[in-house]
Amino acid sequence: MTMVSIDSRRFGTIEVDEKSLFEFADGLLGLEESTRSLVLVEQEDTPYYWLHSAIDPDVAFVVTDPWAFWPDYDIVIPDEIEEELGLTGPEDVGVMVLVSVRPAPDGGSPTVTANLLGPLVVSSSTRRGRQLVLDNARYSARQRIGD
């Protein structure tokens, strides 16, 4: 097991098994350089996780399992992406969506939204991942969570 050190502004230095890193060959849209290598940090007792850049200490995202909030969320993974990621079957597929938290200007509860239009798909075995661009008018890049 090869451990790697990741610098994080939020967590300090994280030591993780190299094999636990997710490799996004193209990164996330608009943030390609800092998001080619990401690690999922577990957080107990919440349906949310941190997805942290292994490249930039300042880049971290809150992510969640879309089906925890929207049980009928429905995506199709194109064959070529299945191939690119080396997905072997349904149990190998991980899907997460990015969560944005926008503070209320008056200090009230923040607006929390999930990006259902650009889900992240990863393979648990090959650790390769990609952000999908769904062309589906049913889903929003800013779907409200809560209320």
Place this chain on the structure above:
Amino acid sequence: MLVLSRRQGQAIVIGDNVVVRIVELKGDQVRLGIDAPRSVIVHREEVAEEIAAENRAARQAEAVNLADLPLPMPPPVKVDPQPEESVDGV
């Protein structure tokens, strides 16, 4: 940028195996038909831009405590039916 004029029904070829055809012209709208291998991912520019903007917005989650974020709807609480109150003697 290469700019080409095309009429309805005409096409342009990109590389060896991508063909973009003008299927229909209607007012200020153009319908395009795209023939490309499955490995070429095609999507509307504004959708990718919207996702990129939202990715950047999601990055600023610095002061967020995950425990403060909303939870999914919890399973409904089971309540035993109350025994019916007797109305005798009212």
